[in-house]
Amino acid sequence: MAENKNFIIDFDSTFTKVEGLEALAEIALHNKPNKKKILEKIETLTEKAMQGDISFRESLEKRLALLPANKDHLKLLIVRLQKQISTSFNRNPTFFTQYKNSIYIVSSGFKDFIIPVVERLGLSAKNVYANTFTYDKEGNITGFDEDNILSTNNGKVKLLQQLDLQGDVYVVGDGYTDYEMKAAGLANKFYAFTENVAREKVMHKADHITPSLDEFLYVHQMNRTLSYPKNRIKVLLLENIHADAKKIFEEEGYQIESLSTALDEAELAEKIKDVSILGIRSKSLLTEKVLKQAKRLIGVGAFCIGTNQIDLEACAKKGVSVFNAPFSNTRSVVELAIGEIIFLLRNLPTKMQAMQDGNWQKSAQNSYEIRGKKLGIIGYGNIGAQLSVLAENMGLDVYYYDIVDKLPLGNVTKCKSLKQLLTTCDIISLHVEGKTENKNLLGEEELNAMKKGSILLNLSRGEVVDLNALKKALESGNLAGAGIDVFPEEPKTNQEKFTSVLQGMPNVILTPHIGGSTIEAQENIANFVANKIIKYVNTGSSTSSVNFPNLQLPQLQDAHRLLHIHYNRPGILAEINSIFGQHNINIDGQYLKTNQQIGYVITDVNKAYDEAVVNKLKSLEGTIKFRVLY
Numbered sequence: 001m002a003e004n005k006n007f008i009i010d011f012d013s014t015f016t017k018v019e020g021l022e023a024l025a026e027i028a029l030h031n032k033p034n035k036k037k038i039l040e041k042i043e044t045l046t047e048k049a050m051q052g053d054i055s056f057r058e059s060l061e062k063r064l065a066l067l068p069a070n071k072d073h074l075k076l077l078i079v080r081l082q083k084q085i086s087t088s089f090n091r092n093p094t095f096f097t098q099y100k101n102s103i104y105i106v107s108s109g110f111k112d113f114i115i116p117v118v119e120r121l122g123l124s125a126k127n128v129y130a131n132t133f134t135y136d137k138e139g140n141i142t143g144f145d146e147d148n149i150l151s152t153n154n155g156k157v158k159l160l161q162q163l164d165l166q167g168d169v170y171v172v173g174d175g176y177t178d179y180e181m182k183a184a185g186l187a188n189k190f191y192a193f194t195e196n197v198a199r200e201k202v203m204h205k206a207d208h209i210t211p212s213l214d215e216f217l218y219v220h221q222m223n224r225t226l227s228y229p230k231n232r233i234k235v236l237l238l239e240n241i242h243a244d245a246k247k248i249f250e251e252e253g254y255q256i257e258s259l260s261t262a263l264d265e266a267e268l269a270e271k272i273k274d275v276s277i278l279g280i281r282s283k284s285l286l287t288e289k290v291l292k293q294a295k296r297l298i299g300v301g302a303f304c305i306g307t308n309q310i311d312l313e314a315c316a317k318k319g320v321s322v323f324n325a326p327f328s329n330t331r332s333v334v335e336l337a338i339g340e341i342i343f344l345l346r347n348l349p350t351k352m353q354a355m356q357d358g359n360w361q362k363s364a365q366n367s368y369e370i371r372g373k374k375l376g377i378i379g380y381g382n383i384g385a386q387l388s389v390l391a392e393n394m395g396l397d398v399y400y401y402d403i404v405d406k407l408p409l410g411n412v413t414k415c416k417s418l419k420q421l422l423t424t425c426d427i428i429s430l431h432v433e434g435k436t437e438n439k440n441l442l443g444e445e446e447l448n449a450m451k452k453g454s455i456l457l458n459l460s461r462g463e464v465v466d467l468n469a470l471k472k473a474l475e476s477g478n479l480a481g482a483g484i485d486v487f488p489e490e491p492k493t494n495q496e497k498f499t500s501v502l503q504g505m506p507n508v509i510l511t512p513h514i515g516g517s518t519i520e521a522q523e524n525i526a527n528f529v530a531n532k533i534i535k536y537v538n539t540g541s542s543t544s545s546v547n548f549p550n551l552q553l554p555q556l557q558d559a560h561r562l563l564h565i566h567y568n569r570p571g572i573l574a575e576i577n578s579i580f581g582q583h584n585i586n587i588d589g590q591y592l593k594t595n596q597q598i599g600y601v602i603t604d605v606n607k608a609y610d611e612a613v614v615n616k617l618k619s620l621e622g623t624i625k626f627r628v629l630y
């Protein structure tokens, strides 16, 4: 209850993102030649006092002596600080209006600039306890009111003793002097506020570290703008995902752990326990066994195209939405395939190795142009279709085979069967997904059906080709070469050894699953997937999720959004709406989509609703997950 709680809030680097005196020095020293040096001295003095290394009085006296500021500078400072109110403070205006009489700004800064800033969030001057400047006749700052208790050492403690507040006292601040109020027994708890600056020494003393005001309000179960503080969302990124993803999640306020390798099942099962968002690439297997341990998982990002490494159904049944990047690395795969086709038709792998060994093999034997050759693409999806366009432009005659009806682009010829494609083409390139049905799609029989002297590319998934059969086909001379980027068993890290039956074979290109490994692709993937996940967390929007019904949702406006994920069974929407009806809830908007496993219902309701509704929705039979957004 507000009447029993008092909130002591620091100003510099807590209420605002910056230190007031430092910002004032920036303004006052504008265009002055010694600006940098003086600013550095002022910052050092501030930091020393904040860390508790020198007395506050000493720091203040020294800082003001360095500061040639006047009232005009102060006016500019106020405008600047009003724009630099901490993000999470600005995000929670109702906290300030609702508790304005119980919030005290206690600062060693100066009322001259604090009051006009805190008034912006509805606080009044009478609840601001801070120092005041003294001025000369021209309005230059000459010093500070030395009788003010806050200008003395231990000033905040003495002030709080004088205030003699009744009820609980909670201190929120970033400095050591804020902690001292708790240490003196004058506050129940000290919350180290780290949104703008995180000081080890202060955090170490805190009862609770609060990376934003949202966390403080969440802990106290008070009225707030965000239902769940973002700093509580833990993200685990594996397999060297591009640094942009970490940056994007960090800017959103999430906690990130980033590893360069994949983890095995047992390691991942252990690590995933408190993770809300998992980011992986093609190596990490996300099995049902791992998912059993994932108590807080909301979303998974496959920072690649393939999702065969993820048990998508088990994820859906756990209410975990999975996102991938279906286009971002397609061009990179296509470019590598084109390069390999040229290399293999010119017999380059063999010739290059000979040069390395000191053998000069100038000859046109076994070397061909790609122009006019027949390229057969298995799997005419995003990669296959793009390859067909580029290859056709380079003069290849393109054929494709797909199990799904696909629009042929350009002059491409569609084959009715895999056999037709294999027996027609000089080059076969695989671009199918890695589902179980595609295991050994090209085995002995299919490889034998290929034209004599043809070449094979596999840049899709390792299991799709039987490598022992491929070895035989190469040895028999039926196949003249192969480019293989993916393998049934791939090392988890760059330190692990790689072995394959194809090692040492002539005219074979072996690459370490790098079809999509270009700077451009990795950067695009990081941005695409990270933003999709953030949108899902913030709005519930599941557009382009690979295992959830896709719902594109409007921006939430002055409403609560209730997200209900359930097993897909008849009648559940009616049951949900009957709960709303029983509680007289006004529905602003409702969105429903189902897939084979699950149903996803999103209901926007007006602000006021009974908590009992949430409990009823959560306990409705068939419920998998329930989230409230506001």
Ligand SMILES: NC(=O)C1=CN([C@@H]2O[C@H](COP(=O)(O)OP(=O)(O)OC[C@H]3O[C@@H](n4cnc5c(N)ncnc54)[C@H](O)[C@@H]3O)[C@@H](O)[C@H]2O)C=CC1
Pocket: 305, 306, 307, 326, 329, 330, 333, 378, 379, 380, 381, 382, 383, 384, 401, 402, 403, 404, 406, 431, 432, 433, 434, 438, 441, 459, 460, 461, 485, 486, 513, 514, 515, 516, 517
């Ligand atoms: N080497 C690498 O670094 C990379 C590998 N990939 C792999 O390439 C695969 C394909 O990527 P996209 O073209 O973006 O996927 P996509 O989903 O757009 O296309 C796959 C196509 O294969 C077809 N298909 C599936 N099974 C088939 C079969 N048995 N016979 C004929 N057609 C079949 C599907 O109907 C679909 O049209 C990914 O699933 C991934 O495994 C993707 C990116 C990078």
Ligand SMILES: O=C(O)C(=O)COP(=O)(O)O
Pocket: 281, 282, 283, 303, 304, 305, 306, 307, 329, 513, 514, 516, 517
């Ligand atoms: O995008 C895909 O499916 C790939 O195979 C690329 O995987 P990677 O991100 O390189 O582990």
